[in-house]
Amino acid sequence: MDHERIVVLAHEKFPDSAKTALGVMRYGDQAVRAVLDRDRAGERAADHVPDVADAPIIGSFAAALDATDGDVDALYIGIAPIGGGFDESWRDDVRDAITAGCDVVSGLHYFLNDDEEFARLADEHGVELYDVRQPPDDLGVATGSAADVDADVVLTVGTDCSVGKMTASQEIVATARDRGIDAAFVPTGQTGIMIEGWGNPIDRVVADFTAGAVEEMILDRGDDHELLVVEGQGSVVHPAYSAVTCGILHGSMADGFILCHAAGRKVVHGYESFTLPSIPAYVDLYEDLAAPVHEASVVAGAVNTMDVADDAAAEDAVAAFADAAGVPAADPVRHGADRIVDAIVDGILEAGLAE
């Protein structure tokens, strides 16, 4: 999956409810030629989001194709309704993309390849439909060998879902690369896969293969890089998703963890009757659970302060977290990831060399 010039669909959701669209715009190498949002047609992405490359917001794929003189090679579905279904109001856009010779990339639970019309059109026009939430069918159980690769492996773990693990992982990779470290991102969810163009959607694999699907990626890439940053999912004490987290934890055999937290979060997102444990309890939980398979420590914290009023309050939140976790911390978006990468270098990369 390797596209250079893309259109991102985000109808009625841009920017606040278009997490995948924003992820691709912020971190993908693809040039975003247009965003589709019929509610904001005529506006520009930069009117709403300051830190992504600007693009026009257009009402339909057909209009975007006109506006870009047809210079587009793929349509990315950048939003997901609750339940992950396909919204029929997008059918014209997808149909127009396929007939214009563009691939379509989707992270929906509804697979485009299972849609009779789209499959037929794609075949006729020689384009690919990428359902990134469809795991490959050759996955298997883990063998316990992820630690054998040359790279050091860092995993972002969280106090909850939706705390910024994907973002923290991307910022860490970018900052490490700026310093000349050969770092790579290991994608485990649909947004990460769309950004990177490869990866296994761990939440959709067979439960027995959870660790194996992570291990397979690490074995595949681990001898080509100095540092792998594995995108974590969920939380190991999430009432619904802990299995995914635990499988990634043991399958990755990470050498160190970045504990990610959303400042101010007290209860599980969407499961508000469940209270989050204390930060030190999370540190112990992740380290104790990892140790029998592969020893690893929390080396830094990534605190998402998006909902914190101002810089001073954000700095306070980060300092409080660092104090509680006993490791350096930063908001990788607000402050940059330097403090976190410093901790990775000191605690993992150089510690590894010293062994």
Add this chain to the structure above:
Amino acid sequence: MDHERIVVLAHEKFPDSAKTALGVMRYGDQAVRAVLDRDRAGERAADHVPDVADAPIIGSFAAALDATDGDVDALYIGIAPIGGGFDESWRDDVRDAITAGCDVVSGLHYFLNDDEEFARLADEHGVELYDVRQPPDDLGVATGSAADVDADVVLTVGTDCSVGKMTASQEIVATARDRGIDAAFVPTGQTGIMIEGWGNPIDRVVADFTAGAVEEMILDRGDDHELLVVEGQGSVVHPAYSAVTCGILHGSMADGFILCHAAGRKVVHGYESFTLPSIPAYVDLYEDLAAPVHEASVVAGAVNTMDVADDAAAEDAVAAFADAAGVPAADPVRHGADRIVDAIVDGILEAGLAE
């Protein structure tokens, strides 16, 4: 799935490598009319296994049908080759069962329903093919509500795979019922599902639905019984299968755990480079991991002493385990499950009433 008179296929594997066959023979309500093992045709099950109802061992389904005057309603596949494939040398037996009007029940990864010949024959003869390792397609994410049911919930957790969690769970249910406690077994794996005739094969569900698939069973049965005993899987520090274990742990929201261990086991079965943590470390790991979702304690231990030489050594192994875990323990097969059920009554059922 409700069969009264069955034939169990165990070619070339009975009894030592026929775990599923033995489980069904030992704990199922079905009357086993014959065991198929072409290597032992003419012998009897009781020649090899003292504690199951006796049955003749016969070389083929056709011969078994003759020997029982056709009084059979299903063929159960009681063995699984490595990889879970279908052994073509069984095809005649399955074909003969279907054409004789018998259902076929299989826990293989290879689904009988996907086999063109079997599917066609089953359709022609009006029989069902039960692939118990095929999860239902209406599963979803957990809602965090398993603790709301009337029943108290006990989960068997383990220090490793293949330590006897299914067996311990069955023995606990049987002993509890002997005392007048309305107990039910909640099946999470193929043998348990074959014995009970219902259940979700948790290792085969989509990772995101691991906890949800357990919760669904507890919500379905939890108001009809006093005690649910959930069959655990794997271990929470298993290099490959911990995701399954963790999902069952949080999805069940158990009120207490029975920690299951194979006496003498020092390393992970099949992953011998991984050393098992200490028994107290397991107690802490399971309790600490459970607490943020639902508080629970290890209330007893089930020690599998199958490989221990004699009764005295077995009693020593159980005593050492009880001492390390700080709870009563027994080998539920060698000693019966009374000590374990005592601990469940004291620590969970009566503690619940006292609240």
